């Protein structure tokens with residue numbers, strides 16, 4: 194089966210919640226990724242239950258006429274942090290805090306987080322053998338899954354862009370291969386993509 198992971202669009206900043214809505218630009222990015230993926234379709238659409246992921250999934254699910262299935266196991270590692278500051282904003286405003294996160298101080302056990310993500314995605318894979326499935330989720334989720342497929346220790350090692358598309362072939366025999374990372378051609382006219 195082909196597993197497609199899509200990071201959510203640009204959210205608004207929230208200093209009082211880790212579960213922000215998408216910004217106007219994030220909604221526009223979501224419409225663009227839906228159009229980008231429309232020609233190939235998907236047999237099912239899954240999402241993290243966080244608002245930014247569900248709102249990003251909605252245009253694609255609407256296009257296909259699918260309901261969105263939610264899985265708590267692909268919610269972001271900082272879901273309980275109490276605030277949401279986009280990483281690029283954090284880097285500008287508080288470089289030390291950004292550096293701490295970028296070098297592994299995430300405030301959570303990354304091994305536990307990775308095990309939960311891998312378990313959740315393996316459930317999705319098992320439920321959709323032979324199909325193409327889109328899962329709308331988060332930068333941390335995409336990082337630890339990709340590290341797992343590459344045989345690396347779990348860590349945040351690359352920067353998935355907003356509404357970036359990541360593809361993996363997942364065979365019945367257990368083989369997991371990367372097909373593509375960080376597809377963002379659908380954003381080529383979007384400022385800051």
Ligand SMILES: O=C(O)[C@@H](CO)OP(=O)(O)O
Pocket residue numbers: 200201269271278279280330331332333
């Ligand atoms: O908190 C963030 O900025 C990132 C971390 O990777 O997560 P998300 O993809 O949910 O924005």
